[in-house]
Amino acid sequence: MTIALVGAMPPALAQDSATTGRAQANASILSGRVHDENGSPLPGARVVVPELNSETTTDLQGEFVMPAPAQGEVTVRVEYLGRPDASTPVTLADRRIVVDITVPRGASSDIVVTGASIVDNTARALNQQRQADNTVSIVSADAIGRFPDPNIAEALQRVSGIGIERDQGEGRYINIRGAPMEFSTVTIDGATVAAPSPTTRAIDLDTIPSDIVANLEVTKSLLPSQDADAIAGSVNIATRSAFDSKGFRLSASAGASYNDYGGTSDRRGSLSISNRFGADRQFGILLAGSYSKTDRQLDNVENGWAVNAAGQVRLVETLFKDYDTKRERVSLNGALEWRPSPGNRLYARGSFSQFTDDEYRNRLSILWSEGAMAAGSTDSRATFSNTRIEKQIRHRVQRNKIYTGAVGGENLIGEGKVEYSASYSESKQTYPRRDELLFRSSLRPTLSYDFANPDNPTYSLFTTNEHLQADRYAFRENAYRANDTLNKEWGLSAKVELPVDLGGQQVMVSFGGRYRDRDVVSDEERFRDRRASAAPSGSLTSFLTDERSANFNYNLGYKIDPGKADAYFDATKGASERRIPQSITADYRASEKILGLFGMAKAEFGRTTVIAGVRYEATDFEGSAPTVALNGTVGKANVGSHYGKWFPNLTVRQAFTPELIGRFALSRGINRPNFVDLVPRQLDETDSSLTRITEGNPNLRPTLSNNVDAGLEYYIRPVGLISVNAFYKDLTDYRYTLSRTVGSTIYVRPENAPDGHLAGIEVNWQQQFTFLPGLLSGFGVFANYTWTDAEIKLSQAFAGRRVMPLPGQSKSSWNAALFYEKGPFNARLSYTKRSDYLNAVDANEPRLDLYWEGRGQLDATASYQVVKQATIFVEAKNLTNSPGVRYYGVRERVYEYEKFGYSIFGGIRIKL
Missing domain, CATH: 2.170.130.10 (TonB-dependent receptor, plug domain)
Structure with missing residues (x-):
């Protein structure tokens, strides 16, 4: 086997080394870059110098730096999974030495792809x-x-x-x-x-x-x-960084899809350009951007359930939602970097991402709560007299923007290092449109439902078809909402690493801190008008198109013309009556300042690495929310808190062999309450026949967790992994959302649970079956499984319950992927699944605890490298057309059922 290995100093690097040596004549530093035969960096490579009894690891750009106090001949050895070990002799002198190491594939490899596989x-x-x-x-x-x-x-x-x-x-x-x-x-x-x-x-x-x-x-x-x-x-x-390559680099991709639901298409494209320049290519610049647009339709039915005075579970409302959705993503990011010498760098990076969700929703509603339930009804089937039927169109545009920026650097100080940065992050969420037009039928029919099949329940309305009598609908109301949330944070950080000799044992001591200053402002305006003067000039019939509105097998009639609806919204929005209380009490302001200081020491005892340290974080919080008195007077309620917490830490890494790694950690973490939960805010929302009152809780405490982590990992040659990791988290003051249902009103308030835990085991297996003969050696597998156990203990019993599952916790989740790679072709079939998990707790009625059903999804991808610079690919997503389901208490009591269909995406990737 022949391994191409570049000698200690190519001309450009030798010049850099000599220059650096003159600048710092007494420094003795060994540094370099490890890359493959195409010049792509190899991050995570283990770089060992046996004569110095030292080792280090390459960073994302394949670069490494290590002290070299001795002089004379040494050997630099590189170990990298998936490639043969490589080594080269280096003569250390009283100056900086720079090596450039190429680690190619083994001679026995039959993989000839020049792009990333x-x-x-x-x-x-x-x-x-x-x-x-x-x-x-x-x-x-x-x-x-x-x-x-x-x-x-x-x-x-x-x-x-x-x-x-x-x-x-x-x-x-x-x-x-x-x-x-x-x-x-x-x-x-x-x-x-x-x-x-x-x-x-x-x-x-x-x-x-x-x-x-x-x-x-x-x-x-x-x-x-x-x-x-x-x-x-x-x-x-x-x-990405310009230093991901040695010089100019361009990568691009573009493609389009076919979507099962609606027969629509998605478009997606990206472009990244970078280059290095200067006498020693010490400067780097990168610009990248991406754009995607999806055009989707989906089927959705929601059923609101409640418990009546007789203790019967009954429907409150059923909403059939017909969506036409366009989602757009735009991102830009750039970086300027200066690396005058190994281990010394300055950078300025920025990113911008924007997500726009533009949806029209035609909704047909049955308001069961407006009627009376007939005798003989059960929890799964019932008949109601005097119900109401409504038809609505909503045009909602939601736009999220995320900006991040950072300037900073790192410098060597003797055998130590200092890192520093200043950062800014800003996120905005706005709703340029959140407009609704509602019509109500004058018919008050007797209707029934049957949930014998909860995924396809029957509603008598689609037999009697009262909802199709468009001339019986009259204007009910318009509603307008405008939401603006701005969340921004400034940060400063510094970290110093210095080697210290303690009794003949060299210890790397690190200390530093970070200051974060965050401000959040949320402002919402709500309007609603039911006056006759607000009614459109035409009836519902004048708004309808000839396009069918359907949801699963339910015929909802005809869709409302979006253009006519928008024209009505634009003409009436300014004159709409204002709902003063809700428009004001939805708002809040918050500020949070966090100062974190840490100190830690890292020592290596043969193959054992021990890290011990402590962190301290002080938190200052202030918040406010408007209040509205019964006489309409607007005031403001304020809240503030200050607390400090210690976070001790012990981390141990044991390399039994270079391939068998054990890890153990004792740590502590914190989760501060959501801003909206801390401010003294009370919001009253009514959607159709359901009212939801949400309150803040200024007395909420942060959740603390004492953590134990342990794991064992075996890295399989040439490329593979078998690992087991276990964890236990002892939770104090876990924050959960408590819902109480009284009639058709839901009261929601965050509370602290004094005790709880979260434990689990992760198992992971990745391997290519290179030991199989011939073409079969191209097969491989990615698989992982996670099992968790969790519970929280409430401060008091609700409906006879004090111990609850942890919201958001699936008992099990797993991924399995079978891949094949041979020559320029590769393909992968992957399946991901998580089990059911609790979404929200109802304090009074366990039958109304809200769950998400676990969901599995089958995806497939394949690609073929046509030439060195171009690869064509195809992706298939959600081949199982798996539904998204939420339910109350038991699976038969479905709250939401929706499907999205599959999509097939094809395109090309180019790398120069």
Whole structure:
């Protein structure tokens, strides 16, 4: 086997080395870059110098830096899963030495693809995971491209222990290790991302497209140097860098799809250009952008349930929703970097992502609560006299924007290092349109329902067809809402690493801190008009088109003309009556200042690495919300709090062999309450016949978690992994949402549960079957399974219950993918599944606890490298046409049932 290896100093690097040596004549630093035969960096490579008894790991750009106090001949050895070990002799002198190491494939490899392959992407991820001090999961950019995942949430669903929460079939929020979505944080290049939504700290990850990514790093056990507000884990989205390659690099992709529902098409494209320049190519610039637009239709039926005075479960309303939705994503990111010498760099990075959801919704409603339930009705079938029928069109445009920016750098100071940065993050959520026009039928029919088949219940309305008598509808009301939320955060951070000799043992001591200053403003305006003067000039009939409105097998009549509806909205919005209380009490303001300081020490005892340290975070919170007295007087209620918490940490990494790694960690984390839950806010909302009153709780305490993590990982040669990781989280003051239903009114308030726990086990297996003969050696598998157990203990019993499941926690989740890669062709068939999980607790009535049904989805991808620079690909998504289902208490009591159909996407990727 012949391994191409570039000698210690190519001309450009030798010049850089000599220059640096003159500038710092007494410095003795060994640095370099490890890459493949195409010049692509190899991150996570283990770089060992036996003579110095030292080792280090390459970063995302394949670069490394290590002290070299000795002089003379040494050997630099590189170990990288998926490739043969490589080594080269280096002569150390009293100056900086720079090496450039190429690690090609083995001679026995029959993989001739020059672009990134499935195996290459797996190797990049596994090498980084293997070398990490703590428990992390890595997803590389090209690996994301091998799945049909258009946004970050969907890309993360393939990682062990991560489930996603969907909106209209598309991933939006993530649950790490069965924990609620707020228990994880998201950063872009280290800058904390502020949440666009006014109701949660969780990040709408469907806002951020997956094609801006160079690397996704999921940290599941934190170190003292990391922010403590990630009980479940932290996701860092690393964007691309000009230093990912040696010189000019262009990559692009474009494609379109066919969508099963509606026969519509999606479009998607991306472009990234980068280059390095300067005498030693020490400057880098990168510009990248992406655009996607989806045109989707889906079927959706929602049933609101309640318990009447006689204790019977009955329908309150049924809503048949016919959606026409367009979703658009735009992203831009750029970076300027200066790396005058190894280990010294300055950077300025910025990113922008925008997500626009533009939907028209035709809705047919049956208001059972307006009628009287007949004798002989049961929990699953009933007859009501004197019901009401309504027809509505809504035009809603939601727009999320996320900006991040950071400037910073790092510099070597002797054998130590200092890192520093200043960052800014801003998220906006606006609703340019949230307009509704409602018509009500004068007919008051006797109607019945039967839920013998909860996925396809029968409603007598579609036999008697009173809803099709368009001339019996009259104007009921218009409604307008305008929402604006601005969430912005400034951050400053610094970290110093210095080697210290303690009794003959060299210890790397780190200390530093981070200051974060966040402000949130949420403003909402609500209008509604039922006056006769607000009615349109024409009846419902004049608004109807000749296009059928259908939902599953239900004939809803004809769709309302969106153009005519918009014309009506634009003409009447300014004159609409204002609903003063709700328009004001939905608002709030909040500010939060966090100062975090840490100190930690890292020592290596042979193959054992021990990290011990502590973090302290002080939090100052202030919030306010408007109040409206009975006489209409508007006031303001204020709240404030201050607290400090300590977060001790012990992390141990044991390398039994280079391939067998054990990890153990004791840590502590925090989850601060959602801003909207802390402010003294009370919001009264009425949707059709249901009223929902949501209150804030200024006395909420942050959730604290004492964590234990332990794992064992075996890295299979040439590329593979078998691992088992266990975790336990002891929760104090877990925050949950308590719902109480009284008649047709739902009262919602956040509360603290004094005690709880979350425990689980993750099992992971990745391997290519290279031991099989001939063509069969191209097969491989990705599989992981996570089992969790969790509960919370409430401060008091509700309806005889004090112990509850943890909302957002699926008992099990798993991924399985079979792939094939041989020569220029690869394909993958993947299935992901999570089990049912609790969505909301009803304090008075266990039968009305709201659950999400577990959902599985089958996807497939294939690609063929036509030439070195171009690859064609095809993606198939949701081949199982799996529904999204929510239910109350038992599966037979369906609250929401919707389907989205499959989509097939094809396109081309180009790399120059």
